[in-house]
Amino acid sequence: MSRGLLLICAAFLMAAGPPAQPAQTPADHLRAGQQYQRQGRLQDAEAEYRKTVELDPNDADTASLYGAVLLGQLCSARGDYACAIAHLQRALKRDPTLAKAHYFLGITFTLDGQKEKAVPELAEAARLEPKNAAFQYYLGLALLDVARDAEAADALQNAVDLDPSDVASRTNLAWALINTGKNREAVGALDRALTLEPGDASAWFLRAEARRRLGDTEAAIADFEKSLEIDSRSEDALFSLGTIYYLRQDFDRASAYFARLLALDGDHVGAHYGLAKILLKERRAADAVPHLVACVTKDPRNKGAHYQLAQAYRQLGDADKAQKELQVFRSLGGDASDADGARVERLEKRPVRGGGPGR
Amino acid sequence: MDITFADVTAKAGLQTRIVYGASGQNKYILETTGTGVAFLDYDNDGWPDIFLVNGTTLEGFPKGQEPSNHLFRNRHDGTFEDVTRRAGLVQSGWGQGVAVADYDNDGFDDLFVTYWGQNRLYRNKGDGTFEDVTARAGLTTDRRWGTSAAFADYDNDGFVDLYVANYIDFDPKTAPLPGAKVPGVNCSYRGFPVMCGPRGLPGERDRLYHNTGKGTFTDVTAQAGDLDKDSYRGLGVVWGDVNNDGYPDIVVANDAQPNLLYVNNRNGTFRETALEAGIAVDEDGRERAGMGVDLADYDNDGWLDLAIANFYGEPHSLYSNQRNGNFLETTWASGIGRATMRHLGWGTRFIDYDNDGWKDLLLVNGHVYPEVDLHKLDETYAQPTVLLRNNGNGTFADVTASVGAALAGPRPGRGMAVSDYDDDGDLDVLIASVNAYPCLLENRGGSTKHWLTVRLVGRKSNRDGIGARVIVTAAGVSRMEEVRSGASYLSQSDLRVHFGLGETASAASLEVRWPGGPVDRLADVPVDRAIVVREGEGTFTPAPGRPAPPAAPRR
Numbered sequence: 001m002s003r004g005l006l007l008i009c010a011a012f013l014m015a016a017g018p019p020a021q022p023a024q025t026p027a028d029h030l031r032a033g034q035q036y037q038r039q040g041r042l043q044d045a046e047a048e049y050r051k052t053v054e055l056d057p058n059d060a061d062t063a064s065l066y067g068a069v070l071l072g073q074l075c076s077a078r079g080d081y082a083c084a085i086a087h088l089q090r091a092l093k094r095d096p097t098l099a100k101a102h103y104f105l106g107i108t109f110t111l112d113g114q115k116e117k118a119v120p121e122l123a124e125a126a127r128l129e130p131k132n133a134a135f136q137y138y139l140g141l142a143l144l145d146v147a148r149d150a151e152a153a154d155a156l157q158n159a160v161d162l163d164p165s166d167v168a169s170r171t172n173l174a175w176a177l178i179n180t181g182k183n184r185e186a187v188g189a190l191d192r193a194l195t196l197e198p199g200d201a202s203a204w205f206l207r208a209e210a211r212r213r214l215g216d217t218e219a220a221i222a223d224f225e226k227s228l229e230i231d232s233r234s235e236d237a238l239f240s241l242g243t244i245y246y247l248r249q250d251f252d253r254a255s256a257y258f259a260r261l262l263a264l265d266g267d268h269v270g271a272h273y274g275l276a277k278i279l280l281k282e283r284r285a286a287d288a289v290p291h292l293v294a295c296v297t298k299d300p301r302n303k304g305a306h307y308q309l310a311q312a313y314r315q316l317g318d319a320d321k322a323q324k325e326l327q328v329f330r331s332l333g334g335d336a337s338d339a340d341g342a343r344v345e346r347l348e349k350r351p352v353r354g355g356g357p358g359r
Numbered sequence: 360m361d362i363t364f365a366d367v368t369a370k371a372g373l374q375t376r377i378v379y380g381a382s383g384q385n386k387y388i389l390e391t392t393g394t395g396v397a398f399l400d401y402d403n404d405g406w407p408d409i410f411l412v413n414g415t416t417l418e419g420f421p422k423g424q425e426p427s428n429h430l431f432r433n434r435h436d437g438t439f440e441d442v443t444r445r446a447g448l449v450q451s452g453w454g455q456g457v458a459v460a461d462y463d464n465d466g467f468d469d470l471f472v473t474y475w476g477q478n479r480l481y482r483n484k485g486d487g488t489f490e491d492v493t494a495r496a497g498l499t500t501d502r503r504w505g506t507s508a509a510f511a512d513y514d515n516d517g518f519v520d521l522y523v524a525n526y527i528d529f530d531p532k533t534a535p536l537p538g539a540k541v542p543g544v545n546c547s548y549r550g551f552p553v554m555c556g557p558r559g560l561p562g563e564r565d566r567l568y569h570n571t572g573k574g575t576f577t578d579v580t581a582q583a584g585d586l587d588k589d590s591y592r593g594l595g596v597v598w599g600d601v602n603n604d605g606y607p608d609i610v611v612a613n614d615a616q617p618n619l620l621y622v623n624n625r626n627g628t629f630r631e632t633a634l635e636a637g638i639a640v641d642e643d644g645r646e647r648a649g650m651g652v653d654l655a656d657y658d659n660d661g662w663l664d665l666a667i668a669n670f671y672g673e674p675h676s677l678y679s680n681q682r683n684g685n686f687l688e689t690t691w692a693s694g695i696g697r698a699t700m701r702h703l704g705w706g707t708r709f710i711d712y713d714n715d716g717w718k719d720l721l722l723v724n725g726h727v728y729p730e731v732d733l734h735k736l737d738e739t740y741a742q743p744t745v746l747l748r749n750n751g752n753g754t755f756a757d758v759t760a761s762v763g764a765a766l767a768g769p770r771p772g773r774g775m776a777v778s779d780y781d782d783d784g785d786l787d788v789l790i791a792s793v794n795a796y797p798c799l800l801e802n803r804g805g806s807t808k809h810w811l812t813v814r815l816v817g818r819k820s821n822r823d824g825i826g827a828r829v830i831v832t833a834a835g836v837s838r839m840e841e842v843r844s845g846a847s848y849l850s851q852s853d854l855r856v857h858f859g860l861g862e863t864a865s866a867a868s869l870e871v872r873w874p875g876g877p878v879d880r881l882a883d884v885p886v887d888r889a890i891v892v893r894e895g896e897g898t899f900t901p902a903p904g905r906p907a908p909p910a911a912p913r914r
Contacts, residue, residue, distance in 0.1 A: 306644065
C-alpha cells in the first residue's frame with residue numbers, strides 16, 4: 001500500500017463515527033470497523049465491514065454501502081485487489097455517485113497494474129468532487145501512467161491550484177509538462193517546488209531534464225549535480241550526466257559517471273553501453289566488447305548494443321562477427337511499432353510516486 | 360567585412376506566395392512536405408533563373424485561380440521577371456520537388472517536377488518555352504508521391520538518368536484522421552491529435568529511370584539491384600561518387616526508416632550498403648527521420664562526406680567519409696548535434712558562404728505540426744534557418760546570429776537551393792516555406808575572399824557535366840566538388856560549381872574528371888571569376904553573365 005493511500009485512509013477515518021458497541025445492525029458493524037481501523041486493527045476492522053455487507057446483501061442500508069467501500073479499501077491495502085475491486089464495484093453499482101469509491105477503485109486498478117481502467121474511475125471521482133486536490137493528483141498520476149501527458153498536466157495543474165503548497169503535485173506536473181514539450185513551464189513549476197522543498201532530489205533532476213531539453217546544457221549539468229548531491233545513489237542522475245558529457249565529447253567525465261553507476265549496479269545496461277561507446281570512440285574495441293556483451297546478455301533485444309557490437313568487431317577486424325551482429329540487429333526490426341511515442345523523447349520513469357495533497 | 364544575408368525577395372520581384380495545405384492545423388500528412396526551389400539557367404544567358412514549385416490545398420481553388428509553379432527569368436540587375444505563362448509552365452497540383460538537367464543533351468536545361476500525383480518532365484525547347492514530354496518520355500505513372508529527384512549518368516553512357524524518391528502510398532479516401540486510434544499509426548504528438556504518419560503509413564517505392572538516349576526513360580528499379588525493395592519513405596536523394604571509383608552512387612534519406620546507400624557496381628546495378636557503411640541509423644541503431652541530404656568534401660580530403668537533416672529532438676547528421684566504404688558519424692564531435700537538436704530540418708546544403716575554402720553547412724528548418732503553436736509548446740512551427748561555419752578542423756560553429764536576421768527567419772522552411780544568382784562571387788540562398796513567400800537571401804560580403812565558379816559543358820559526357828568532379832588547386836591546397844543535380848530537399852542548386860579559395864589570389868590549376876574517365880587539366884586559371892570548361896578542350900572561356908572584375912589582391 002502506498003504512503004498516500006494510507007494517509008487517505010487515515011483521513012477518511014478521522015471523520016468516522018462513535019466508538020464500537022456490540023454490533024447488531026450494519027451501522028453497528030460499520031462503527032465497530034471504523035474503531036478497529038483507527039486502532040490499527042485492520043483484520044478486525046475488515047471483519048466488521050464484511051458483516052455490514054453480509055447483513056445487507058442488497059445494500060439497502062447506507063451503512064452497508066460505506067462498509068463495502070471501506071472493505072474494498074482495506075482489501076486493496078493488503079494487496080487483495082480482486083476483493084477490493086469486487087466490493088468497490090458493488091458499492092458503485094448501488095450508488096455511482098460515491099466519489100471515494102471511484103477514487104479507491106481507481107487507485108486499486110493502478111496498484112493491480114490495470115492502468116487503463118484506473119483512469120475513468122479517477123476521472124469520475126474528480127468530476128464528482130472537482131475541488132478535491134487528491135482526486136486531481138491521482139488522476140494526473142494515472143494519466144501519466146498511460147502516457148496521456150497533456151490530460152495529466154491539466155489534472156495536476158488542478159491539483160496545484162487546489163493545494164499550492166503540495167510539492168509532489170508540482171513535481172509531477174513538471175514531469176507531465178516535460179513530456180508534452182512544455183519545458184519552460186516545467187522549469188517554472190520546479191522553481192516553485194524547489195523553493196518549497198529545496199531538498200527534493202527528484203525536483204532537481206526534473207529541472208535538469210527540462211533544461212537539457214531546452215538546450216541549456218550547463219544549467220542542466222548543475223541541476224543534475226545538485227540532484228546527485230542530495231541523492232548520491234541516483235542512477236538516473238548518474239546516467240544523465242554520463243550521457244551529457246558523452247555527447248559533449250568529454251569522455252573522461254562521461255566515463256567517470258558511468259563507472260560510478262556500474263559500481264552501484266554492475267548490471268546497469270545503460271552504463272555498460274555508455275562506457276562501450278566511449279571505448280569505441282577511443283579505438284579500444286577489445287575493451288568495449290565485454291561491456292556490449294553484458295548489454296546483450298541482459299537485454300538481448302537491445303538494438304543499439306548489437307549495432308555497436310558490429311562496429312566493435314569491425315574495429316577488431318572480425319568481419320564475420322560484425323556481420324552476424326548486424327544480422328541480429330536487422331532481425332530485431334524497425335521502430336515502426338512504437339508509433340505513438342516514436343517521435344518524442346518521453347521521460348518514462350515517474351520521479352515521484354507517493355505524496356500528494358492531503359498527506 | 361562582415362558577411363550578411365539580406366532578404367531581397369520583394370526587391371527581386373519574387374512575391375509569389377507558395378501555397379501548401381492548411382494553416383494552423385493539418386488534416387493529412389500530404390499537407391506537410393512543402394515544396395522545392397531551383398536555380399537554373401534556362402535561357403543560357405549565364406545568369407541563374409529561378410523555378411518555384413507550388414502546391415495546393417485540400418479544398419482546392421476555383422478554375423483559373425489555382426496556384427501554379429513559377430519560372431522567373433533573371434534580368435541581370437538583381438530582379439526577376441515572371442515568365443511562367445510565356446514559358447508554358449503553368450501547372451497546379453500538389454507540387455513537391457524539382458530537378459534540373461539537360462536530359463536530351465540539346466544544350467538547354469530541362470525540368471523535372473515531382474508531385475503527389477503525376478510527375479512531369481518539361482523539355483526546354485531552347486526558345487524560352489518548355490513542353491511537357493512526360494508521356495512521350497515514358498514517365499507516366501500511377502498516382503505516386505514523388506518527393507526529391509535527381510539526375511546523374513550512372514552508367515556513364517553520356518545521358519543523365521533519373522532517381523525519384525517516393526514517400527508514402529497516400530490516399531485521402533482511406534487515410535486516418537488526426538487523433539485516430541489506428542494500431543501502429545502515429546496520429547498524435549505529445550498527447551495532441553495531429554495528422555497521421557509517417558510511422559504506420561506504408562511507404563512507396565523509389566524509382567530509377569534509365570535514359571535511353573532517345574528522349575525516353577525506362578524504369579530499371581528492379582533490374583538495377585532491386586532498389587528500395589522495402590518501399591521506405593523517401594524524402595531526400597543525392598548522387599555522388601562516395602568511393603572515388605568514377606561512378607556515381609546514391610544516398611537516400613528516408614523518414615523514420617533507415618537511410619540507404621546504393622554503391623554503383625559499374626555494371627548498371629547497385630548494392631545497398633548503408634548499414635555496413637554506418638549511415639543507415641544513428642549510433643544507437645535508431646532510425647532517424649531523414650529529410651534533406653547533401654554530399655560534399657567538408658574536410659578537403661578528397662572524399663565526399665554526408666549531411667542529413669532530421670526531425671526535432673534528433674540531431675541533424677554529419678558523416679565523415681573514411682575512404683574505405685565506411686562513414687564515421689561526426690554529428691556530436693563536429694558540434695552539429697548540439698546546434699541542431701531543437702530543429703526539424705529540411706533543406707540541407709554544404710555552402711562555402713564566406714569563400715574561405717571550407718564548406719559550411721546551411722540547414723533550413725520548420726516543424727511539420729502547425730499545432731505546436733496552438734498548444735504553446737517550446738518547439739515552434741516556424742524555426743530558424745541555421746548556418747554552421749566550418750572551422751577547418753572538423754568542427755562547426757553556429758554563426759546564424761552573425762549574418763543578419765534575415766537568414767535565421769524563423770520560417771516553416773522546406774526546400775532550399777544555392778547559387779551565385781547575381782554573379783558577384785558569393786553564394787546566395789533561396790528558401791521555400793509552407794504558405795509563405797519564398798525568401799531570396801543575397802550574400803553580402805562573402806566575396807571578400809577569393810573564388811572561382813566553373814560551369815562544365817560535356818561533349819561525350821552529359822551536356823551539363825553532371826557527376827563530373829572538379830578539383831581546384833591553389834596555393835598548394837586542393838578542393839573538390841562535383842556537378843550535382845538534385846540534393847538538399849526537393850530542390851536544385853546551381854549546376855555551376857563554386858569554390859571559395861580563401862586568401863589565394865594567385866592562379867589556380869583545375870582538373871575535371873568527366874563521367875566515364877576523361878580528364879581535362881587546366882593551368883593558370885585566374886580566380887575571382889566564372890568560367891566555362893568544355894570537355895576535351897583543355898582550356899576555359901569566360902562564362903557569360905557579369906564580366907569578370909580585374910584581378911586584384913584581396914585580404
